[in-house]
Amino acid sequence: MGSLQLKSIRKAYGSHEVLKGIDLEVKDGEFVIFVGPSGCGKSTLLRTIAGLEDATSGSVQIDGVEVGHVAPAKRGIAMVFQSYALYPHLTVKDNMGLGLKQAGKPKAEIEDKVGKAANMLSLDPYLARRPAELSGGQRQRVAIGRAIVREPKLFLFDEPLSNLDAALRVNTRLEIARLHRSLKATMIYVTHDQVEAMTLADKIVVLNAGQIEQIGSPMDLYNRPANVFVAGFIGSPQMNFIDGARLGNARAKTIGIRPEHIGLSRESGDWKGKVVHVEHLGADTIVYLESEQVGLITVRLFGEHRHAPDDIVYATPMVGSMHRFGADDRILA
Amino acid sequence: MSQARHSIFRTGFVHIALIAYTLISLFPVFLTIINSFKDRNAIFRAPLTVPTPQTFSLIGYQTVLGQGDFVTYFQNSFIVTIVAIALVLLFGAMAAFALSEYRFRGNTLMGLYLAIGIMIPIRLGTVAILQGMVAANLVNTLTALILVYTAQGLPLAVFILSEFMRTVSDDLKNAGRIDGLSEYSIFFRLVLPLIRPAMATVAVFTMIPIWNDLWFPLILAPAEATKTVTLGSQIFIGQFVTNWNAVLAALSLAILPVLVLYVIFSRQLIRGITAGAVK
Numbered sequence: 001m002g003s004l005q006l007k008s009i010r011k012a013y014g015s016h017e018v019l020k021g022i023d024l025e026v027k028d029g030e031f032v033i034f035v036g037p038s039g040c041g042k043s044t045l046l047r048t049i050a051g052l053e054d055a056t057s058g059s060v061q062i063d064g065v066e067v068g069h070v071a072p073a074k075r076g077i078a079m080v081f082q083s084y085a086l087y088p089h090l091t092v093k094d095n096m097g098l099g100l101k102q103a104g105k106p107k108a109e110i111e112d113k114v115g116k117a118a119n120m121l122s123l124d125p126y127l128a129r130r131p132a133e134l135s136g137g138q139r140q141r142v143a144i145g146r147a148i149v150r151e152p153k154l155f156l157f158d159e160p161l162s163n164l165d166a167a168l169r170v171n172t173r174l175e176i177a178r179l180h181r182s183l184k185a186t187m188i189y190v191t192h193d194q195v196e197a198m199t200l201a202d203k204i205v206v207l208n209a210g211q212i213e214q215i216g217s218p219m220d221l222y223n224r225p226a227n228v229f230v231a232g233f234i235g236s237p238q239m240n241f242i243d244g245a246r247l248g249n250a251r252a253k254t255i256g257i258r259p260e261h262i263g264l265s266r267e268s269g270d271w272k273g274k275v276v277h278v279e280h281l282g283a284d285t286i287v288y289l290e291s292e293q294v295g296l297i298t299v300r301l302f303g304e305h306r307h308a309p310d311d312i313v314y315a316t317p318m319v320g321s322m323h324r325f326g327a328d329d330r331i332l333a
Numbered sequence: 334m335s336q337a338r339h340s341i342f343r344t345g346f347v348h349i350a351l352i353a354y355t356l357i358s359l360f361p362v363f364l365t366i367i368n369s370f371k372d373r374n375a376i377f378r379a380p381l382t383v384p385t386p387q388t389f390s391l392i393g394y395q396t397v398l399g400q401g402d403f404v405t406y407f408q409n410s411f412i413v414t415i416v417a418i419a420l421v422l423l424f425g426a427m428a429a430f431a432l433s434e435y436r437f438r439g440n441t442l443m444g445l446y447l448a449i450g451i452m453i454p455i456r457l458g459t460v461a462i463l464q465g466m467v468a469a470n471l472v473n474t475l476t477a478l479i480l481v482y483t484a485q486g487l488p489l490a491v492f493i494l495s496e497f498m499r500t501v502s503d504d505l506k507n508a509g510r511i512d513g514l515s516e517y518s519i520f521f522r523l524v525l526p527l528i529r530p531a532m533a534t535v536a537v538f539t540m541i542p543i544w545n546d547l548w549f550p551l552i553l554a555p556a557e558a559t560k561t562v563t564l565g566s567q568i569f570i571g572q573f574v575t576n577w578n579a580v581l582a583a584l585s586l587a588i589l590p591v592l593v594l595y596v597i598f599s600r601q602l603i604r605g606i607t608a609g610a611v612k
Contacts, residue, residue, distance in 0.1 A: 047507075071513075073511060078511065079507070079508070081504040081507070083502055084504075085505045087505070087509075099513060102512055146508075150512075158504075
């Protein structure tokens with residue numbers, strides 16, 4: 001239990017359309033991530049699913065039941081917010097138990113569920129504390145615990161890791177992945193961080209300007225981007241886009257090659273170029289190359305390489321690594 | 334080093350300015366209190382000296398308390414002030430919540446309409462208010478005063494509180510909605526505790542003009558049973574003779590309750606529990 005169907009969801013504020021007809025199916029137990037740049041409507045979509053915003057038109061179904069006019073508390077969902085949104089005047093325990101208390105569940109059952117969730121998230125020592133006495137990571141764990149306690153059909157996460165520092169972000173990410181495996185619950189997660197999206201998702205939904213650009217598994221999106229936007233959004237450093245005409249390809253307007261799919265050689269290769277800038281990251285070396293034939297391109301080499309600015313090198317794309325996009329920016333078959 | 338010296342100079346200057354301001358504000362209060370403990374001759378002969386054993390006298394307090402009705406006057410002032418503050422805070426906060434939380438047609442217009450009351454003094458409507466109170470049979474009741482003061486306090490309360498309500502995190506309210514709290518519980522249990530400092534500010538701003546008001550008690554409730562302290566003290570001020578001992582004693586006594594209420598509210602002003610709620 002825990003499937004979700006969205007049918008042509010539209011949302012407009014006055015004449016400004018934020019969501020322009022979203023169709024989506026989420027199966028039971030899936031981890032789906034909405035990803036996209038700021039203002040693409042991903043948070044609005046999540047809040048529409050939660051019932052915090054009403055869709056202007058379209059239908060939201062949870063487990064096959066239309067919930068368009070059902071209050072958020074009755075939809076069988078739980079949400080984790082970027083700002084944690086813990087109740088400042090309640091202890092951790094009461095924070096986690098409030099939803100059940102409102103639903104009129106007996107005290108013993110609440111104790112039991114809160115205890116289990118706290119155990120799962122190693123929050124036991126903090127149950128009597130107030131949010132103000134916790135660190136950021138602990139607060140977010142409490143917020144996640146509050147969601148678990150409700151045993152929802154759908155978990156909704158609204159950029160839950162954005163307020164955490166880098167190390168804590170990785171830990172909490174692991175924790176969420178582990179949680180998804182052990183609870184086998186359906187989770188919908190909003191983020192603008194593609195690393196989070198790639199590492200956590202079963203299915204990624206790429207949104208742009210209120211529309212879905214592509215839906216697919218992380219590797220689908222990486223290997224077979226449907227259009228220029230997805231190709232550019234997924235993968236870091238960004239894919240190189242080269243004018244099709246420069247490579248003598250009449251059909252393709254744009255040709256995309258990922259930086260890691262280009263090889264460099266000092267002796268010979270397809271494109272001769274001058275090194276503009278080099279970034280040494282230890283595991284990777286990123287080389288920025290200005291070539292006469294294809295313009296400025298980024299090349300990602302694995303391991304350490306001794307390239308320096310103003311070196312002359314030759315770049316060669318790997319066989320079969322080119323993505324060809326037509327005049328409408330969509331991939332060519 | 335120069336940085337440190339500079340900042341000491343600055344804090345020193347700020348403190349001197351603040352101390353000077355405090356002295357200036359407290360001086361009239363001080364003067365009222367010392368003179369209320371002196372006999373009539375001493376008040377006129379040397380108004381700026383503190384009472385000495387020769388000039389010390391409690392005659393003013395004896396007159397005021399001996400008048401008998403002053404307990405009633407105090408009680409009336411208290412009832413009117415406290416009930417009016419409670420109503421202003423309750424309705425002001427509710428209106429502010431609606432204005433800041435819900436999007437509805439005419440939201441901005443409604444906010445402006447409520448804010449107009451800050452600019453237009455309620456006393457302009459005195460005649461209409463009196464006619465209304467006569468028609469409603471509320472003349473010479475404390476209810477009349479409470480109603481007028483509630484109306485008088487609401488505009489500022491709505492204005493200040495709605496600004497503060499906007500700062501309460503949306504996520505927190507939404508978390509409450511998902512947990513099944515009703516809009517009323519969200520208002521009373523999540524939002525109000527977070528804006529307690531603002532409520533205290535509004536309470537102080539509302540309280541002082543009500544406590545000190547002479548106008549409406551004089552017009553709407555001048556009967557003996559409904560007189561407030563400010564109106565009650567007026568009996569000592571005559572056209573030809575003023576009983577200064579009694580007036581000063583009454584005023585000194587009137588300062589005390591306000592001081593107590595202020596201390597209660599200002600504790601709330603300082604305390605805030607927002608910290609840690611949201612990052």
